Amino acid sequence: MRQPATRISRETSVLARTTAGSAALAVPGVVDLQPGLLDAVAQISGGLIPGRVPGVTTRVLDEVLHVDVQFRAAADRRVLDVAREVRAAVTAEVRRQTGHKRVVVHVLVTDAGV
Amino acid sequence: MDMTNEAGDAPDALRLPSAAELLATTRHASAEPAEPVSADPDSDPLPCGRDPEAVLEHAAAGESDEHERSCPECQALLRDHSVLDQVTREWAELPVPVPDDLGTRVMRLVRAELHTGRLLPLGEPDEQLTLTETAAARTLRAAVDAEPGVQARSCRIRPYENRAGAAVPGPVTVRLSVGVPYGEPIHALADRLRERVRRAASERLGLEVAKVDVDVVGLEPAAGNREANR
Structure with a gap:
């Protein structure tokens, strides 16, 4: 039987999202984070939802902090290489900033820069 | 919602009272001035040991126990939450200008999402x-x-x-x-x-x-x- 999801504080989850977003954007070959539908609708409606980072979501399952990052890649680097680098950078930074050791990063590339 | 004051004039630029003004009003009205409790329902328990989210849930359901009704920390949390609730309700009732093409833009996003x-x-x-x-x-x-x-x-x-x-x-x-x-x-x-x-x-x-x-x-x-x- 699985253990129930462990909650982390709101501050930690917001810190994880902002850290992940900035770490991903710092990787060469990342054009922009890709907002999900909710954040995209919020943006065109005139604002952002507090605490959310467009393109980054977090959840905790079995004490593992899962970070989902969606971004658009540039055309000048191989998408697989950029995705690997984003995963490594986000994992390292989220661990360092939040102190949460068990971090799994899921990367989704939504554009390959054609 | 009628936004005019007693004289029948509209307030300037739909100004909402600030959180500080609302807090001052509620503290003045309460029998016992208490320190505002900056508890976040998602984080640590109150100094009295109670879970902030549980206190709020009990109050919303009308099921506060004797401790929650008499504890200064629990009561301060409920007062601060009621201030936030009041501000939220007032803001929710404000007229919101909606762009004419908002629906079109939202549907464009939905289609793009579906077409991944x-x-x-x-x-x-x-x-x-x-x-x-x-x-x-x-x-x-x-x-x-x-x-x-x-x-x-x-x-x-x-x-x-x-x-x-x-x-x-x-x-x-x-x-x-x-x-x-x-x-x-x-x-x-x-x-x-x-x-x-x-x-x-x-x-x-x-x-x-x-x-x-x-x-x-x-x-x-x-x-x-x-x-x-x-």
């Missing part, structure tokens, strides 16, 4: 890297379009699937539909297109391609005929 296609796993199974079919197809179509006279019409990419039918990293299957120039030997052209697709998938995306099916769905005028017909 399949998700293609990249790299190794434990890397959790994924690429949308739409993004990959765009890259492969551009590679096909680079062949003189050829026009890529559609590109579908099927991920590698394990025995359970789940998409896992592995060689993908590509199905292209193209328009080709009239008179061009189709088999040789199809082989060149396959090579372009494999190279683009490997060098641009990092995807291995198991098979490329090419459907010729149109014949384009040869380049020379296009010039003559102008």
